[in-house]
Amino acid sequence: MTIGPSAFLGLAAVLFALGLYGAVARRSAVMVLMSLELMAVAVNLNMVALSRFVTPTEMTGQFFAMFTMVVSAAEIGLGLALVLAIYRQTRSIELSSIDSLKG
Amino acid sequence: MSESVNGVAFVILAFASIGGAVGMLTTRNIIHAAFWLLEVMVAVGGLYLLLSAEFLAVVQILIYAGAVSVLMLFVIMLTLRRREDSVRPVEVSIGGGILAAVFGTVMYVAIARYGDRVGEMPIVVPDTAALGELLFTQWALPFEVASLVLLVALVGAVWWSREGDDR
Incomplete structure (x- = not known):
């Protein structure tokens, strides 16, 4: 049994689709952030797999994955800080309670 | 092969x-x-x-x-x-x-x-050794920018999540 690039790309696509569903369906801000992380991980998996198959010596995909990790770590830190700030204002982290910009 | x-x-x-x-x-x-x-x-x-x-x-x-x-x-x-x-x-x-x-x-x-x-x-x-070498030669500028991004995000997160109204 040989595991080609398609297997990794398919697995990453499944993970990304699950994360996409979670980001749309869940109503808790923390759950939405978790789903975003799941999508970021799926993208990283794609890049590392393609790096191994296409550029094993230059490792371009690994560097891109590394910088994606930095950005998603920054994103999750800021996102969770926002969630805490919103919780302080509204005493709730439900997305439906964040409607102060609604006309 | x-x-x-x-x-x-x-x-x-x-x-x-x-x-x-x-x-x-x-x-x-x-x-x-x-x-x-x-x-x-x-x-x-x-x-x-x-x-x-x-x-x-x-x-x-x-x-x-x-x-x-x-x-x-x-x-x-x-x-x-x-x-x-x-x-x-x-x-x-x-x-x-x-x-x-x-x-x-x-x-x-x-x-x-x-x-x-x-x-x-x-x-x-x-090879991990080659990865480190490339990271600090070819990718040195993105690496420094990434550390700056992390620093700004860290300060922003602390700013947003602290208690009090003195913003």
């Missing part, structure tokens, strides 16, 4: 990661969801090992399984007033399901059509 990935290990890790993601989306307890996410992160770290990206595997475990999950759990526990609040009603979104299904179908078609153009796994194995 070509290398190959251990099929059994791949199937186990793929099952663990997809199962963890499904568990995260279907559990009603938000704390359990955070632990399912942790499990997905560890499984993806194992997949990085299969792809001989040892450094990224360690970074994945350290950052996602170590730092991000703990941060998630902290925020969950800070924003729960009672223990019972962690159990949430089942949330089903038809629009989200359709969106994910359309995305999955498009990806499936694209991978089925073009995925095998990439070809076999080369015998050359990426």
Whole structure:
């Protein structure tokens, strides 16, 4: 049994689709952030797999994955800080309670 | 000549990661969801090992399984007033399901059509020492920019999450 690039790309696509569903369906801000992380991980998996198959010596995909990790770590830190700030204002982290910009 | 990935290990890790993601989306307890996410992160770290990206595997475990999950759990526990609040009603979104299904179908078609153009796994194995050398020569500028991004994000997160009205 040989595991080609398609297997990794398919697995990453499944993970990304699950994360996409979670980001749309869940109503808790923390759950939405978790789903975003799941999508970021799926993208990283794609890049590392393609790096191994296409550029094993230059490792371009690994560097891109590394910088994606930095950005998603920054994103999750800021996102969770926002969630805490919103919780302080509204005493709730439900997305439906964040409607102060609604006309 | 070509290398190959251990099929059994791949199937186990793929099952663990997809199962963890499904568990995260279907559990009603938000704390359990955070632990399912942790499990997905560890499984993806194992997949990085299969792809001989040892450094990224360690970074994945350290950052996602170590730092991000703990941060998630902290925020969950800070924003729960009672223990019972962690159990949430089942949330089903038809629009989200359709969106994910359309995305999955498009990806499936694209991978089925073009995925095998990439070809076999080369015998050359990426090397962690070479990775470090490239990171500090060819990728030195992006590396410094990334550290600046992290610093700004850290200051911003502290600014946003602190108590008080003296902003």
